[in-house]
Amino acid sequence: MKRNALLVGGFVVAALVLIVAGLITLGGSDLFAKRQKAIVYFQGSVRGLYVGAPVSFRGVKIGEVQSIGVEVDPKSLVTLIPVGMTLGSDTLKMGDEKGGSFRNLPDLVQRGLRAKLIIQSVVTGQTGIDLDFKPDTPVVLLGRGATESPEIPAMRDRLDALLDQVSELPLADVVKEVRQTLSSLDATLKVTQQTVALSGKEIGATAAQARQTLAVGAKALQDVQAQANATLASVAQLSEASRNVVLQTQPEIQLTLQSARDAAQAAQQAMGNVAELSAVGSPLRADAELAVRDLSLAARSLRSFADQLERQPNTILFGKKAP
Structure with missing residues (x-):
């Protein structure tokens, strides 16, 4: 019995030690x-x-x-x-x-x-x-x-303070305004899409017209280039013909110029002779002055006779009366 009691006591003590150790460990x-x-x-x-x-x-x-x-x-x-x-x-x-x-x-x-x-x-x-x-x-x-x-x-x-602040916000009004804004944006986007579609069509038509215009312009430029080439060729031919004509007529022109020079010299010589004849003291000039005076006297006589006839027409029949 004593031995069993010692064993039981030993187990109890060991259990208590384990419990204390577990508590200390945990x-x-x-x-x-x-x-x-x-x-x-x-x-x-x-x-x-x-x-x-x-x-x-x-x-x-x-x-x-x-x-x-x-x-x-x-x-x-x-x-x-x-x-x-x-x-x-x-x-x-x-x-x-x-x-x-x-x-x-x-x-x-x-x-x-x-x-x-x-x-x-x-x-x-x-x-x-x-x-x-x-x-x-x-x-x-x-x-x-x-x-x-x-x-x-x-x-x-x-976080709680933030939630309180959020709860005080007029979220309903904000959501309503956001919805209205989204509706406006939706309408604007639709109008924009329609405008872009129409603009795309107009741009396509404009591009086609531009391509057609460019084609016409290119053809016109080709025609102008061809005409310019032909004109340049004609000008080149005309220049060549003019050069040939000048070469052919150059001797005749030189003869004509020589004749003109001779005529000018002859005219100059004649003018010199006229100047010598009309110089002061020359016989020709004296004779010319005398003839001019005679003609002047004859003219005065004729004028006087005309005046007499105008006053007395019968003078031609009966003669001039004695004074």
Whole structure:
């Protein structure tokens, strides 16, 4: 019996040792870390948060969620979700003390300690709580000292704030305006397509006319080129004929020019003779002047006789009366 009792006692002691070793292995030194309770009040949804969810400080786990509840004000129907946490880990070091907890938590809250929900996995949708110092945010305590655990103010996630801003936007009006704009764009595109189609036809017709005009112009240019070639050939023939005529008539022209020179010399000689005859003191000029005087006297006599006949026509019958 004693031997059996010793065996049973040995098994019990071994089992206890294994249990303690398992706890130490699984729990690590967190079993001996100093822990502190805290609470956070959330106003919005805590979907994905569960008991045992990690509580971290800038991504480093320092605790876990112990409880999740719901508090509703019967008058205002304002709903709060208190989340209880335990803080403390061997990774947490406050000053020179390692493996401790947040000392003087209310003072840290006044200096900017805040809590917010974070997503652990997009696939599973599980969330956790992350702590950080945000001294630029106000201290808003919702529990008002209802529990003995110190309260850490909850900080709204940027996504929640963005969703609130989006919910305040006049999305219905925006969608309506977008639909109207799309309708206008659709109509404009249809008109543009019709215009492009008509323009394509007109451009095709214009291109055909242009090609026809270019063909006519090319033919006209060919005709002009042919006429120009013929004209140039005629001009060349005329130039050749003119050169031949000039060569053939050159002797006759030279004879004519020689005759003209001789005639000019003879005329010049005759003019010289006339000048010599009409010079002052020459006999011919004296005879000419005498003849001119005689003619002048004869003319005066005839004029006097004519005047007499005009006054006395019978003079021709009876003669001139004596004075």
